[in-house]
Amino acid sequence: MADTDPLVIFTPSGKRGRFERGTPILQAARALGVDLDSVCGGRGICSKCQVTPAYGEFPKHGVTVAADALSEWNPVEERYKSKRGLIEGRRLGCQAKVANDVVIDVPPESQVHKQVVRKRAEARDIVMSPSVRLYYVEVEEPDMHEPSGDLERLIAAIENQWEIKGVRSDFHVLKSLQPTLRKGAWKVTCAVHQGDESNPPRIMHLWPGYYDGSLYGLAVDLGSTTIAAHLCDLGTGEVVASSGIMNPQIRFGEDLMSRVSYSMMNAGGDAEMTQAVRDGMNALFEQVALEAHIDKALIVDAVFVMNPVMHHLFLGIDPFELGQAPFALATANSLALRASDLGLEIHPAARVYILPCIAGHVGADAAAVALSEAPNMSDDLVLIVDVGTNAEIQLGNRARVLACSSPTGPAFEGAQISSGQRAAPGAIERVTIDPVTKEPRFRVIGSDIWSDEAGFEEAIASTGITGICGSGIIEMVAEMRIAGIVDGPGLIGSPDQTGTDRCFADGRTHSYLVWDGSAEGGPKITVTNRDIREIQMAKAALYSGARLLMDKFGVDHVDRIVLAGAFGAHISPKHAMVLGMIPDCNLTSVTSAGNAAGTGARIALLNTRARGEIEAIVREIHKIETAIEPRFQEHFVNASNIPNAVEPFPILASVVTLPDLDFNASGDGGGRRRRRGR
């Protein structure tokens, strides 16, 4: 490169260098280490290397770009444009050649390591770095004078044309290798798993000629109650479909401990449950692929997050040891497996990555939350609560992160509540109670109209009013407390005490009538004093876990609170604080992270470097076992009262209803609300 050679400046990276006239832009980008994608290796086939030359004065860069800065539009570009279309002003980086000083913008979609922007301002963007990439190569034909295997020539082509070392092949590729090479006239597109510290890069699949499609990955959140799968395009990072099913293990027990018991009581019970969840998983994958109109065999990677019991059952390990002290995990570290090891029917060479578990009660789902919410990178002290059957709680900042699990039980999911139900159409999800009249008004899932507004009857005609879901019961109890229907210790007042006939004697205590649909053959929805007790127990457990971590951290106040979990997304922070679920905190500092575990899974799917990151984070997280901490019991005993301490509210924070996944994904699946608790 002489000083008189044209200057090429790339944006947004700012990288610059002088190149001989006639150098293709793609080649210049590679020489400078500019992130410019290409699958065909500069043969004018794939169009992944599209760039936008900028013309005119660029005082900032100190150059003027003339109209003849690049070689003229060439026949390859012409053909490409006519066949597939090319955005105005775009050039193919492999065809356009340097002629004079030029400024070249690399649009996001032409970057391999493009950033996927997350909706929440405080959340980090994701840099794309998927485990599997496509490479188009031209392979030498066999020669009788120098015999060598087709595979060896294919590997040599990949290594030489793409500067990758030590490439191996998955066994099953051998079967299709010879016909595919010949069908493609010795030109093929290879899906290559990038490998990791203990695995070399590996050819997973071959297509004859240039493969013009995508590869897909699954981010799976395997909950005790539901399994949710997000199908992602491994090239763009988009969620192309999301789908969920009930965990088929529910028939063996609603909550985790009853499943552990089932395995203890029944020989082969764990194997039955393993089969059930794997079968369910395959049905779900079928469903999500169908939704996206793609072939399941294009799913080449999958990341799973789940609690420890689900972790073991999914892997085929008896969860026996997790049911008793010292709650020893069979393995805590992350796992990199073949999908076929788990009986998963996706691409036969697909890989599976399972995030590490933090402890016997704090699973890979909590690790995924840590990856998504990054408490270890927070300047202020953040409390992260993932509410489910167990609450996983993390507290920390850049200095350190503590974690524990607290046995909240299933009350927050509407179970063990007299009128409780899962979040489904017809369930009461939103409540206010007039402090004077003690009359409730509410909204049910499936309708945006409140019960005291016109059109409510019509709006709910198809579903009816069937019960109260988890977030509904929290609002209900909090509102009852605010309205003076329930006192601090948790007793529902008599009609005399409360001045409303909605309170009625019910055995030795009182209940509160929310809705009487019996005239139309519907249910009578009440809140009993026993319901209040269940919620008190659950919220005390949650609060105590958080307090325990605060004790260990040596603080009595947190800077902000993040509510994670699909359920967390629907909790009203105000009501959670009225109830005393979470420690006191400025309401504006209580946010929802949506399904943070699912987001963590997606991060690990799209960015393989994040896998090493979360493994390092988990090693640093300090685990607290609530079962052996006397302070936990102490907090628990003290936490059953319902404080009603935040009235009057400094700010009436609106209810948080973020969608499950917080990406600016174009697929509508990503933005769909999922209403069931995990």
Next chain:
Amino acid sequence: MADTDPLVIFTPSGKRGRFERGTPILQAARALGVDLDSVCGGRGICSKCQVTPAYGEFPKHGVTVAADALSEWNPVEERYKSKRGLIEGRRLGCQAKVANDVVIDVPPESQVHKQVVRKRAEARDIVMSPSVRLYYVEVEEPDMHEPSGDLERLIAAIENQWEIKGVRSDFHVLKSLQPTLRKGAWKVTCAVHQGDESNPPRIMHLWPGYYDGSLYGLAVDLGSTTIAAHLCDLGTGEVVASSGIMNPQIRFGEDLMSRVSYSMMNAGGDAEMTQAVRDGMNALFEQVALEAHIDKALIVDAVFVMNPVMHHLFLGIDPFELGQAPFALATANSLALRASDLGLEIHPAARVYILPCIAGHVGADAAAVALSEAPNMSDDLVLIVDVGTNAEIQLGNRARVLACSSPTGPAFEGAQISSGQRAAPGAIERVTIDPVTKEPRFRVIGSDIWSDEAGFEEAIASTGITGICGSGIIEMVAEMRIAGIVDGPGLIGSPDQTGTDRCFADGRTHSYLVWDGSAEGGPKITVTNRDIREIQMAKAALYSGARLLMDKFGVDHVDRIVLAGAFGAHISPKHAMVLGMIPDCNLTSVTSAGNAAGTGARIALLNTRARGEIEAIVREIHKIETAIEPRFQEHFVNASNIPNAVEPFPILASVVTLPDLDFNASGDGGGRRRRRGR
């Protein structure tokens, strides 16, 4: 170590060093890098570290060893001796401690890398270095205050107690991990695959406590006609059982090309044949394990050698391309796979190693022959001929090695010969013909008595005389030539020309009557002129291949000839030379290597370093494709004559009848003769 510390000298290594009094011998050995085995890590359990202290004057070593050179016999040794026995004079290296200057002999069975001595003087010994080793470890118990997975603590124990790095676990180990650790009270024996350049060490299996058994491996020679498996103890290197079955693919075609045709003509034909050979393999493994009275699940490694067509069919690759120029292999390199990838029912985490192929017609079996016979390390020029349906021929010395395959067809295996049959009881295998009377005398398989000796009739009563096997037909034709019954061009003379009525008109040519059993309802065994032609074709192909390599090497003479293959073991070198199968060579320099391919497989099984060695050798071997060499056709045309050039014989070499495997193995299976051609 001070100068006054006692001196410890190990034999046979000669390694020496000074150690503080009280240092266990095992520890001293490890410090010096002496090869002293141990599975229990010095806990007095396994007795693998047995040593023999030597007492008295050792002028060569400059020491005098007093009776008190080692610590006294201790209770651990006492208990071990009473329970399991200990050879007189032996000590446990982990219990006996240095007290004064001492000379310690490490007997071969206490060496990890012991040498397995091969019977043939010219063959190298094998240094044991198997892929899987046993380690006994004590694992830390789980601690709720510092939660970690059982697997992570197990791996830490292996890494710390055995100084191995980067240990991983096979997925299926997870299932049994927790119960096994607890059953063994946190003491377990692990089978650990040692890994290789692209795979880390990997836990394959766990036993609670100390596992006092062996691990096994299979060396399998997958021939077109028969499959032979040798079951080896991976600790001692012994062959504990050998067994063979017919290749079940025979029903799809006797020879390789008819199987390739079957796959071309029948959709899914290759898959059928793959299934057939894998099923057969599993039946064979069942059989060989039963013979050795071991559990198949103790077989943790297997090495396979085979020709390219069998290679592809076994791997599930359509052999289509091998049936036509340019004879491209799907893959030529060695393969390291999981046994389960091939549907093999041995240990679920067992590994498989397949030797590299040399070219489209020269397979992994030829590579195994190269490993066993090491032409690349030969000072003199050696011609190695592996005779089967195809003959694989290698010619070389330290400077270079050439290889080719020659299409001999199945005549040498008794096929396409009018009275031909496979080598089985009743087949004529040895022949002489009186040059004067032209009367034949012969011996049949299953009897050691010649046909003109007393007791012959009784000896063959159970089998009868059923036909002529491959080695028999070679001797027969050669003897007919020597006796003047056949002329140089290959015509059988008339009764007038030969002076015997055994020659009789048979169509337009003559045949020779060997045996007439028709009076007793048996067959009439004759040699027709067409039989002579078949043998002429086969031997011309073999000879031409050898000559082609000699041309390429630029020589017209070889120093020695090695006949490999089970069939090669039964060929009489004299008759082979009379026939002109092999180039002229001093008869004393023609030897049989027995089943060299099987031996090569066993070397690769027992010594993982040999795998890298053969991969390097194969890269260096120069392949010649006979199909495109005009000189091959030329030689072939000139080679059909039967020379009879070696009469009178300088030395009447005795017929070579080495057993299949040439190891000093204690298992009787190793020494058993296998009579069928591969």
